[in-house]
Amino acid sequence: MGHFLHLVFIFAMFTATIKGSLFNFRYKKYMKTVYKNKSNNPFGQMIELEEKYVSQPLDHFDPLVKGSLKQRYIVINDYWKKPDGPVFLFIGGEGLLSGYYLRYGLINEIAKTHGALIVGAEHRYYGDSLNGDSMELSNLKYLSSQQALGDLAKLHQVISEEYGVDSNTTWICFGGSYAGDLSAWFRIKYPHLVHAAVASSAPVRAITNFEGYNNVVRASLSDTSIGGSQKCTGNISSGFEEVGQLLKNKSLDRLHKDFELCSPLKSENDYATFLSNLEDNISGAVQYNDDGTNNSVEYICKTIAEAEGSPYDKLVHLNQVFLGSLDEKCLESSYEQMLQELNKTVAQELVGIRPWTYQTCTQFGFFQTCDVNTQCPFSTYLGLGLYLDICNDVFGITADEINARVNFTNQYYGSDTPKGTRILFVNGSIDPWHSLSVLKNISDSAETALYIQGSSHCADMEATSPDDTPQLTQGKLEIKKQVSNWLSSSGQQRLTFKLIR
Known part of the structure; x- marks a missing residue:
């Protein structure tokens, strides 16, 4: 969920969203904290939840496959x-x-x-929703968006029976980032179960080489309305050029x-x-643009501007600032160390890194x-070869296999021109993931696109705020x-909502 991905992860939605680079220590540190208390929230308050578990088959599509996993779910009946x-x-994500x-x-x-x-x-294979050997390579084949949708279909049945939900009751699903994909796809593939879907920041078009992400990063870093500038972008680009x-x-x-560096x-x-x-640190700030924090475009550009020296010196200073704010002693830089992390199969040590990497590869x-993206403000050393090597070194998946599986995903779900009704795709102009989503109404009766100028990744899922x-x-009013x-x-619904302008 969360860039949506390099493979180096960053937390965002507190249910996970994709950013994904390779070995993001910020994500690891955050998730280790959350795993200690899965009911907490960013403000330190306890959230009282009704947590339950349902047994799900490993394979919804082959009844001859034995085995199951437990899926955790939460109910608010207030x-x-x-x-x-x-x-x-x-719907939860990665x-x-x-x-x-x-x-x-x-x-x-x-x-x-x-x-x-x-x-x-x-989502299966994340959090507490797994079996003891879920992360072994032989079991990862049961981790897919299709199996996740099967889990949702069974959970629909379980909730209906447990709470006495009438068969005519209207169900609406919500999700953000990868879970936004699932929200749209659940409506498309199981229209008899859900009446409508809200898909926030949902990159429904799969793509192997996502160069377009950094096109938006560059544009957002230059956007003066959110504290960016051409000078800021130039300094960052020149700094990375010097590093190169x-x-x-x-x-x-x-x-x-x-x-x-750590090594x-x-x-x-x-x-x-x-x-x-x-x-x-830079692209994550663009994606989430959390005003008033160090995770924002304004903060990045202000820090760059106030630092002395050349663009290279400014980049060094920015890295020192983030290492200090995260209480980290060094910056991870070892590919082999990253592979060791990805090859761990003890679920609680993984905090989502291995399973999500598998999903991106498959x-x-x-x-x-x-x-070859001339608009990328970073370094040409950030090439596709790194990710292809990861998929092959960790899972034995070749480049040709990745491309074939990406193509299948787009054919199976419809890419960014899906066929479905009553789906609201919500995207923000700052969010680099919007370029893989649905940005215009496909037809008068099909998907509806809501594009919010100046908004970041999944910002519309937050509560309304002054x-x-x-x-x-x-x-948010339109949603x-x-x-x-x-x-x-x-x-069915007798209550109405009034839109106040």
Whole structure:
């Protein structure tokens, strides 16, 4: 969930979203904290949750396959006006399902308005939704978006039976980032189970070499309305160009010292791992643009501007600032060390890294590169070869196999021109993932596209706030209005939502 991916991860949605570079220590540190208390939220308050588990078959499509796994789910029954109230299904993505958005997000506001039962579904092979040997390579073949949708279908049945949900009750699903994909795909593949879907920041078009991600990163870093500037982008680009020259000249000891690397640079893949983690602080700030924090474009550009020296010196300073803020002693740079992490099969040590990497290699790609992209503000050392090597070295998956599986994903779901009705695709202009989503209405009766200027990755899933921009405020109102219209058209919902302009 969360860039949506280099493979180096960053947390975002607290249910996980994709950024993914290779070995993001920020993501690891965050997830280790969350695993200690899966009910907490970013503000330190305890979230009281009704947590349950359902047994899911390993393979929904072959009854001869034996074995099962437990799927964790969360129920909030505080507002449900049975029998008229709808059911809102919040779909988890590539990480632990936290109760934060269920209790404090926009879905909770809408549930209060419409008297809805809220159900949160954790994704198989993440969080606590696994069996003891889930991460062994022989079992990873049961980790896919298709199997995850099968889990949702069975959970629909379990909830209906356990809570006495009438067969005519309207279900609406919600999800952000990869879970946004699942939200749209659940509506497309199981239209008899869900009436409608909200898909926030959902990159429904799979792609192996996702160079377009960094096109948006560059544009957002230059956007003066969010604290960016052409000068900021130029400094970052020039800084990475200087780093590239030092790599080319084999000035590795200097880079090791200046950027406080955890281990010496020995190979081309070490170079790429180092650069991926270095740029992750920048691209992550673009993707989430969390105003008032160090995870924002304004903060990045201000820090760059205030630092003395050349663009290279400014980049060194920015790295020092982030290492200090994360209480890290060094910057990860070893490809071999990263492979060791990815090859761990003890679930609680993985915090989502191994399974999500497997999903990118087998279904989505999403590898963010600077191969031939002249608009990339980073380094051409960030090439596709790094990711192809990871897939092959860890899982034995070749480049040809990756491309074939990515093509299958697009054919199976419809890419960014899917066929379905009552799906709301919500995207923000700052978010680099919007380039893989649905940005315009496909037809008058099919998907609806909501594009929010100045908004970042999954920002529309947060609760309404006085700090929201006018565009984001209006976007959230439009989401509420659309849900209200769906419920009214279903003939079940008696409550109405009023749009206040």
